[in-house]
Amino acid sequence: MIEFRNVSKQYSPDATALRDVSFTVAKGELVFLAGPSGAGKSTLLKMIAAVERPSAGQVIVNGQDIARIKPAAVPFLRRNLGLIFQQQRLLTDRSILANVMLPLLVTGASRAQAEQRARAALDKVGLLERADAQPLALSGGEQQRVSIARAIVNRPQVILADEPTANLDRASANKVLDALKAFHSVGVTCLISSHDEQMLDAAARVIHLKQGQLEVQA
């Protein structure tokens, strides 16, 4: 489903984020992406969503080469991806229900259909009873679960979550991870980054990045 073949990324001559990275993630797999700050985790996830393109090597997602994908095809690629990125924020001037409905409304769903599916998505992350709350009335962990609901409301085949548990206490972090694992258990491919080694699931496959390189060939 996702394949990196000898991928390197240089933002500038003296900023190399990834060096010769190769791995594959099979359909339905749950993989953690670990490594310290600056290791290249966000860069790697951004390449899967065609936010960044490789400087060398190939990134293949669903059979498509990200380096060659036409700009017009990028929205179609992203429609199959649930993205939970580090700098993404919820819109604070509307309810969490409205936030989760948004991706459906922009792809042409009716309001009634969007509301029904957004409520189902909020239910899956345990926040249905807070549907009418404003984002800032929720804790950091609850906001992160709203972000997950917003990412999965379009029923993507793949979830990419960049540090979804950063700045959360252990209990909230576990709830966020449980919400992600619930999607994995119904067949969704999940790639989750974290700089906190304690957050990694002992049972799951882990790809370790350090200074842009894979530590163990995965």
Ligand SMILES: Nc1ncnc2c1ncn2[C@@H]1O[C@H](COP(=O)(O)OP(=O)(O)OP(=O)(O)O)[C@@H](O)[C@H]1O
């Ligand atoms: N847009 C950019 N322009 C130039 N350099 C960048 C850019 N984005 C990232 N870098 C550099 O690439 C390297 C990898 O950054 P990246 O954000 O992928 O790391 P990370 O593992 O996600 O770190 P963190 O845990 O802090 O989020 C860093 O040295 C960073 O400074």
Ligand SMILES: [Mg+2]
């Ligand atoms: Mg990052």
